[in-house]
Amino acid sequence: MWLILMSVSFSPGAFAQKREIKTLDELLEVLRPMAYQTKSxxxxxxxxxxxxxxxxSVDxxxxxxxxxxxxxxxxxxAADYEGAILxxxxxGDLTLANTIDGKNVPASQTIxxxxxxxxxxADGAKIxxxxxxxxxxxxxxxxxxxxxxxxxxxxxxxDAYLEQLDIISRDVFNAEGAKSSLYKGTIGGRLLNYGDLSLYGGFDIRDIWIKATHMLISGGVNDGQAASQVASITIESRLQQDINISSFSPLIVASGFRHGDIIAKGGANYRLTANDADHLLVSGSWEKRVMDNTIVLIDPEQETGGVISNERDLQTAINNAKEGGTKPTELVISESGFDLTxxxxxxxGKRILLTGxxxxRAAEQERFCMFIVDGGFLTLRDITLDGNRQSYDYPQSSSIVWVHNSGYLEMGEGAVLRNNTDGSDTTDKIGTVNVWxxxxxxxxGTIRDNYxxxxxIEIGQEGEFRMVDGLITANAGGGIIYNMGNLNLxxxxxIENTNVRNALIINGNGNPEMNTGRLHMCNDMVINNPKCTIGGIVSYTNDFILEGNAFILEDKITLHNDAYIMLQSQLSQFDAGGLRISHQxxxxxxxxxxxxxxxxxxxxxDILSKITYEGEFQLAADESKIYLSNGGATTGIRTRAELQAAINEAATGSxxxxxxxxxxxxxxDMDQMVTIKGKHIKLTGNGVRYLNVVEDVNNRMFSVEDGGSLTIESAFLEGLAGSSKYCxxxxxxxxxxxxxxxxxxxGALSDLQNWSMLRVYGNCTLSNCTITNNNGKAMIFVGSTGQCRIExxxxxxxxxxxxKxxxxxxxxxxxxxYVSGEFTNNHAISISSNGTTVLRSPRIKNYLSTLIQDEGSAIWVYSRLDLYGTASVGDAFYLGKSGSNYGCLYLHGALKNTVELxxxxxxxxWVAVQGADYALTSSDLNKITLAKALAEEYKLVKEENKFVLRSLKGKTYNVKTEKCENGMITADKATAAEGEDITVTVTPASGYKLYAEQLRYNRVWPLQPTNKTNVFTFKMPARDVSISAEFIPDDVTVSPVDTTGFxxxxxxxGTGIGNLDSLIIILGGGGVKPEASPVPEEDLPxxxxDxxxxxxxxxxxxxxxxxxLIGILSPGSSDAQSxxxxxxxxxIVFYLPKTLTKADGLRASTEEKYYILNECEGTVTRIVPEYDADAHALFFKTDRMGVFTVMRGGGSSTPNERISSGVVKAVAGxxxxxxYNLPVGETYRIYDIAGRLVDMGVGNGSIVRVELPEAGVYLIKWKQESLKVMMR
Structure with missing residues (x-):
């Protein structure tokens, strides 16, 4: 990548020279207005x-x-510069793709x-x-x-500034009239918005302060006064994380908002949902309501109207709604809802929008339709209509909604129709929704749990059902959709509907007088109901149109008598044999x-390869139709035993x-292994499914031995999904x-040792195959003598x-x-290559974690991997060493996309990249990035036709020793390079000794003892370190935590527990015996x-x-009391399992998200720890011992116990x-070294003065926090 300077002698866009910018003066010259630039x-x-x-350096x-x-x-x-850098x-129109480094120098503005x-x-931008x-x-x-x-x-x-953030801090300011669009990325602090702010779902930001937009809502909001629009947040796509929203200061009552304030609006192409409202966190007792594609704050105590809490008021409001027009009357149902009798x-003439x-349906009422759309318009959004089904047979009620007289029903986001039953003797309005x-x-919305x-869904001859989006799931009965009118999917x-008695979808009727159904499927419709023993689609009519390449269908289509499909698709979206057709x-x-x-x-x-016909005929095709052939039953192999016998009797072939x-x-059914020894066999058929039916032991379906070969085309190999046995x-x-x-x-469960899904020691070619919904390890195993080609x-x-x-x-x-194909969206390490691997033109993008979708995967390279310029690889390349081999990429052309090492x-x-019949360029070098941990110590440089990892020489890191009570720490170096030995000496005060288990650097890394008393060492890591220690009285014994059972x-x-010195003071100076043991998941309280x-x-x-647990020993006693x-x-420090996936260094943008659930004396609380990626450890503070469970992910709804950085200070003299700063009304207690209470009181928010004339160590305690101070 080069700087291109424009020459005055050329028109704009022409270029004179190329060079790097090395000085500030050069940069100022480049970015100034051009002398020949005109006003136009x-x-x-x-x-x-x-x-x-x-x-x-910018000064x-x-x-x-x-x-x-x-x-x-x-x-x-620069060290002495406080103004703006840019x-x-x-x-000006600047795209930033590099780093702006503030160097921790105090400054008023950066940009x-x-x-x-x-x-x-843009990519690479970091401030x-x-x-x-x-x-x-x-x-x-x-x-x-x-x-x-x-x-x-x-x-x-x-980081140093983050520790002192207070209520008035803000980091990004969007002024009135300004526009900010946050598509992707992270703002680590707060944004103050006076202007126009567009926020996309993938963006990560902690806090946003806004001026609220007040609106008029009927029923008394703001006394009918509407304020002008000052500033707003426009949400452009579904939010994925929580954002704190305040009006200037979270300390203002109720976050500074008023009843009826709009805190966000939906974009022109996005409709807000309850999910978005849930992700906007506002302190106070506000109800967040989605209205007219905005999120409005409602104060329940001020709301005097507009919310309906009974059926009489609902019918009255509908009757009183205005007629005509295109905008519906919105009626909000109270949050508590009500029963319908x-x-x-x-x-x-009425247009109604129901939300809330x-x-x-009242339990004692058996038979009535809940809503009758009698020629009107009804829209359901963010509301639940519940049929109150007690069982499949009672109450035998009617529909939830009946649409007739040319009425119109619309379901939108958040609407749910559930728990309805219409029994065998229901005479009218059958179905959860009846569109007569x-x-x-x-x-x-969702239609679920109905019978x-x-x-x-019943569609009459004059009815139409148009499904554009939404979910129909977990329903049962005769069928899901019965269509005699127009069904447009x-x-x-x-998906996942069960116990369907007749068919999933019935189009038309066997009675010729009623055979009027029209079915049209296209676009991205998904139908997948594997638990339906009798499922699929039965069509009695020829008015069945199937089109669109995105259409996915896993259920069977059954044609009645001479009915056929109007098939307007080449079925390119289907796997082999993926469309199943049969006759009834x-x-x-x-x-x-x-x-x-x-x-x-x-x-x-090739369209026939996409279709499985389940019957005695084969399918044939010409340019205009697909038809049955052979005129009758066909012969062939029907069982696994017949197949083995036929192979044994078959000619050898070639x-x-x-x-x-x-x-x-x-x-x-593959109930035993089929063996092909020394013969060359090709299995043919029409979309045959080879099904593993062995449940109690591991099974191998086919074994090809003694130089034989096996060819299978247009078929399925299926395991037992969910089985614990390998296949x-x-x-x-x-x-x-x-x-x-x-x-x-x-459907296979695979294992690396002996039971890989495909285990290849010979030659294997996979052409246009699909591998999906399998689990385990090493699904494709290529042995040292094996060769595998994927096309x-x-x-x-x-x-x-x-x-784990x-x-x-x-x-x-x-x-x-790997010649070509899609290798994407798997939760796996993509490839581990100890042999030779060639990536020609595949597209590869997978993930390590099922939770963190931006946690990209890796290709592990221990020898040579050949990479062609036509390959698209989104996974990182992990270079490792195996014996004398070092992982190396051999490039055969210019890289197609950026790759990470x-x-x-x-x-x-280390030679990381080498040209193979290709001359490496600086453009290739720019397309290779180093993972965060690697880039801190190494750079990639071009040497001849190689890219080599070279150490960043001379880089040093700081060594800091923390102040301790009752002792001190000294280190022999203030700065050191990675790998240098650091010697640490600890000096206890008189009457004290070192609590060795708590001598650590960066809180989680223990130091190594030497043969000298109180002298320890460690090797300097590639980061700054802070060394801490604790000292305890000489006569107190603290046992290390026994971790041998883990x-x-x-x-x-960790073997030590921090702040035990404070605990010893309060509990009277006895011994301490911490104990720990692993707890199996099945033994949790x-x-x-739950x-x-x-x-x-x-x-x-x-x-x-x-x-x-922590056991306390009374002085002179050997029995510990927990x-x-x-x-x-x-x-406390917890070290995560060594086998647990560790993302650090693999993706610089990834952050591990852990939390801890603690059960103590019957109460469960949630602790948010700090994660040390290098140690793969969690650090946290707690005053509740018991059972601790570590979880990874977004977190549950249990109460939070968050680590407090603390602003309370104690100064003695x-x-x-x-x-200082003890909160108003906060009770404090002061103990002496013997654990006696010497003073207590309450905080005033400012300075509390306590007379303590005696010298010594004192412990100040408030709300389970504590400080130690020495009076001299």
Whole structure:
């Protein structure tokens, strides 16, 4: 990447020279307005500006008056400069793709965007280490246009500053009239918004302060006075994380908001949902309500109208609603909802929008339709209509909604129709929704947990059901949809319905007089109901149109007699045999050769490979139709035993001309292994499903041995989904061959040792195959003598992750040639290559974690991996060492996309990339990034035709010793380079000794003892360190925590517990005996087990549990008494399992998200720990011992116990103890060294003065926090 300077002799866009920018003066020159720029020029165009790798020190503001993109090295603040680093003027348009480093120098501003100016933080943009001179200062002050467009973009103040954030701190300011668009990235602090703020769901920000937009709501909000719109947040896509919202200061009553304030609005192309409201956190007792695509704050105590709490008021409000117009009258149901004892009618001319709580059919009422849309319009959004089903048979009620007289029903986001039953003797209005004469449009919402004796949705001859989005699930009965009118399935999901008696969807009727159904499917409709023993679609009519390449159907289509499909799709979206078709015939009807199955399109030759026909006929096709062939029953193999016998009797054949054996059934139960020894066999059939039916032991379906070969085309290999037994689909011995074409493999549980899904020691070719919904390790195992070639197809939706480990999907010890295809969206390490791997043109993008979707996966490389420029790889490359081999990428062309390198066992001079019949370029070098931990110590440099990892020489880190009570710590170095030995000496005060288990650096790393008393060492890591220790009285014994009972798979406690010196003072100076033991998940206390269950149901991940207690020994006693609730908080370290996936270094943007559930004396609380990625450890403080369970994910609803940084200070002097900032009304107690209470009182928010004339150590305690102070 080069800086391109424009020459005066050329028109704008022409270029004169290329060079790096190395000085501030050069940069100022480049970014100034061009001398020949005319007034008609909106902005001078400079293009990419490449900053030298070492960066530029900035000691004065850099004005930007041109259009440019900053890349390369950082801009960092000079030590004595406090002004803005960048000042983007009215004509400035800057894309930032490098680092702005504040160097922790106090400053008033970092970036200023003037009105008319524009700043974009793109890939590589990072604003870090910013120390504001005053808390009211800004990191970015925007009066123009500000955008963040990359997930890697970060705006963060310095860690040291974060510790002193208070209520008036704000970091990004969006002025009135300014526009900020936050697409992707992170703002680590607060944003103050006076202008126009657009927020997208993937953005990560902690706090937003806004001026509220007041609105008029009927019923008394704001006394009918509407305020002008001052500022707003526009949400452009579904929020994914919590954001604190305040009006200037969270200390103002109720966050500074008023009843009726709008805190956000939906974008032009996005409709807000209750999920978005839940993610906007506002302190106070506000109700957040989604209204007219805005989120409004409602004070229940001020609301005097507009909320309906009974059925009489609901019908009255509908009757009184205005008629005509296009905007519906919105009626809000109270949050508590109400029971319905009779039908609610929406008459013709009324347009009603229902939102709010739950309306439930009264339990004692058996038979009435809840809502009758009698020619009117009814829209349901964020509301639940509950049929109050007690069982499948009672109450045998009517529909939830009946649409007739040309009425119109619309379901939107958040609407739920549930728990309804219509029994066998229901005479009218059958189905949960009955569209007898009118229209039902489903744009969102859910229809679930209903039972319909006939069906869930009934469509009359004059009715229409149009499904655009939403979910129909967990229903049962005769069918899901019965259509005699118009059924248009354009999108949404009909999935996981069960116990369907007739068919999932019935189109038309066997009675010729009523056979009027029209069915149209297209776009991204998903139908998948594997638990329906009788499922799929039965069509009695020829008015069945199937089109659209995104259409997915896993349920069978059954055609009645001579009905056929109008098939207007080439079925390219289906896997091999993915569309299943069968026939259902009356007793007097006979299928015949040539009978049409589908027509209406122009079909290619391979369309039959996409269809499985379940019957005695085969399918044939020409350009205009698909039809039955052979005129009658066909012969062939029907059982596994017949197949083995046929193989044994078959001719040997050859690899190029194998012996063909035809399978005559749609599914073959593989109850034992089929062996092919020395013969060349090809299995043919029409979408045959080879099904593993062995439940009690591991099973291998096919074994190819002694130089034989097996070819399977257009078929399915299926395991027992959810089984705990392993299943190998095919084993290929050395010298033998396997060829799979258009084969789908799913449902297997795989293991690395002996039971890989495909285990290849010979030759294997996968052509256009699909591998999906499998679990385990090493699904494709290529042995040292094996060769595997993958051409096309897709590997997706597989999981190699459990609660603790993530394993490899493709494990290659031989030769892997990945020619093309999709290898995406698997939870796995993509490839582990100890052999040779070639990546030609595949697209690879997978994930390590099932929880954190931006936690990208890796390709582990221990030898040579050949990478072609046509490959698209989104996973990081992990370079490792195996024996004398070092992982290396060999490039065969210019990289298609940016790739990331990881190397945990790096050494200087490691050849990471090498050109293979290709000359490496600087462009290739720029497309290779180093993981965060690697980039801190190494850089990638071009040497000849190689990219080599070279150590960053001379980098040193700080060594800090913390002040201690009753002793001191000294280190022999104040700074040191990585790997240097640091010697630490501890000196206890008289009467005290070192509590060795608490001598650590960075709180979690223990030091190593030497042969000298109180002298310890450790090797300097590649980061700053802070060394801390604790000292205890000589006569007190503290036993180390015994961790011998823990395994590498367990969460393991540290051997020491912090702040025990304070505990000893309060409890009277006896001995302390901490104890810990692992706790299996099945042995968790009941209430803790319930919380863990709820958390895992919400998608969080269980890591492990342990019990940790503190036993107190009275002076002179050897019996310890366990204490559960402590008088002070102690500091604890948990080391996570060594087998647990660790994302640090693999993706620089990834943050581990852990929390701890603690059960103490029957109460469960949630603790949010601090995570040390290098130690893979959690640090936290607690005053409650007991059972601790570590979870990974977003967190559950249990109460939070968060770590407090604390602002209370104690200063001793002149026989006085001064307590600063103790909250008003907060009780404090002061103890002496013997544990006696010497003073107590309450805080005043300012300074508390306590007379303590005697010298000694005192402990100040408040609300389970404590401070120690020495009076001299």
């Amino acid at each position: 020029d909106s902005v001078g165009i400079v293009g990419d500006v490449l900053i030298a790798e070492d960066g530029i 004065r503001s850099i004005p930007v008056a041109v259009k440019a993109s900053l890349k390369g090295g950082p801009l960092y603040r 000042d983007i003027g009215p004509d 200023v965007i003037e009105a008319g100016g524009r700043l974009e933080l 870090v280490n910013v120390m504001k001179a005053k808390r009211a200062d800004y990191v970015i002050s925007n009066s123009g246009s500000f955008e963040m467009t990359s997930a890697d973009a970060v705006v963060n103040v310095a 009779g039908s609610i009618t929406i008459p013709k 709580g739950t309306i439930k 004469d009118g229209t039902f449009v489903m744009n969102g 319909g004796f006939h069906s869930i 354009y999108g949404g999901r009909i 015939c009356d007793a007097n009807f006979q299928l015949a050769n040539g009978q049409v199955v589908a027509q209406g399109g122009k079909y290619s030759e 690899l190029s001309e194998p012996t063909e054996l035809r399978i005559a059934v749609a599914g073959m 190998t689909f095919v084993y290929v011995s050395s010298g033998s061959s396997l060829s799979l074409k258009n084969v789908t493999m799913k 096309g197809g897709k590997i997706t939706g597989n999981s190699c992750s459990d609660s 480990t993530t394993s490899t999907l493709i494990y290659n010890l031989g030769a892997l040639d 990881v190397c945990h066992d790096v050494r200087d001079g 395994t590498p798979d367990d969460v393991t406690p 009941g209430n803790l087990a 919380e863990v269950g709820d958390a895992t149901d919400n998608g969080d991940e269980y890591v492990g549990s342990l019990e940790e 204490v559960y609730v402590l008088p002070v908080k102690v500091a 002149n026989d006085q103890l001064l307590l």
